[in-house]
Amino acid sequence: MIVVHHLNNSRSQRILWLLEELGLEYEVKRYERDPKTMLAPPELKAVHPLGKSPVITDGELTLAESGAIIQYLTDTYDQNALAPAQGTAQRLEFIYWLHYAEGSAMSPLLLKLVFNRVESAPMPFFIKPVARGIAGKAKSSFIEPQIRQHLDYMNDHLAATGWFVGDEFTAADVQMSFPLEAAAARGGLDENWPHLIGYLRRIHERQAYQRALQRGGEYDILG
Template identity: 65%
Template sequence: MITVHHLNNSRSQRVLWLLEELGQPYEIRSYERDPVTMLAPASLKAVHPLGKSPVVVTEDGLTLAESGAILETLTERYGNGRLAPAAGSPDAVRYRYWLHYAEGSAMPPLLLKLMFDRIEKAKMPFFAKPIAKGIAQKAKDAFIGPQLKTHLDFMEGELGKGEWFAGDAFTAADIQMSFAVEAARARGGLDASRPRLMAYLERIHARPAYLKAVERGGPYSLLK
């Protein structure tokens, strides 16, 4: 059976969702973030040297890391033509693009936003606080904010070409993109001004497999 090494409130939620969509049996080994640092526990390094989640071990002993690679591999192995467009089709090109765009382009500015928000709130000597807040705010105003707007506008426009990111059919690319869109809703400025992205979130949150994955994986604070 497939084993998912699942960290709370992390990208591994997407792996659970994919497996639910595929109807593929799996077991979960759960890990909790450090409540102060929010980092994964050191015990994950026993599974993969980077000590990050998600990590999946297949029934034949293959260890997989990186959520995009995991989703692509599991879909190829167990999809039987589901959740991916036919090879060589125009939608297949879009599908592969969004599988890579999610982490390669969409997540970096969202991660920077999270880091600089934390810098503003971090404990430090009183004389350093105004300097740190000023630097953080300037970085967000000059670079991070405009980057987030550019990406959100791009995603909103692309969803105008079809109901889902890779076309009119739901695919694993939508599962991969979900974390970025949910992160944008939680902390990146995504709101009702971009109705296609908001409708996309409503559609994925209503999918039975999504709900089952959240039930099995535990509370998912990015939904707040």
């Protein structure tokens, strides 16, 4: 039995979604973030040394990292053609988006989150203007332009077919969902990027996506 070690409001939500798309039986073991620090509980370190989610166990296998989990699940269990065949050009494109999601798209979004917290963090009154000035400059001069560049890139890519690989939904779309949901929640993604907004609407309407939300519970990144 596949077990998903699921942290609320995290990347593990898309693993639940993929499992629903694949039609596989699985168990959800829930973990809750610390309400003050928003960090994962220490119990996750008993599953994987980094103590982060997603992590799955499948028999003797323990596997972390969303892209690796998605590739493992599609290579091992995919009966629904959610990944292109090995040795094809589309397979290479599929692997590209699995890596791009975390390696490129998420980086400026995470930086924006960090600098937003710097701006709002409690600190001595005489330091606050300096900290806010540095954070604001970093966001306006580097982080936000980077986010817009990536949004433009993804929006242009989706203009042709509406999906990231080929002209049909694949597991690459599952991987790409999280950075786009994060961008919509805190990265400025709006109707100025119509293909991305349309993409989010389409994936949110999928029955497997809705079932995964019911299994996973709280997912405030959508708000």
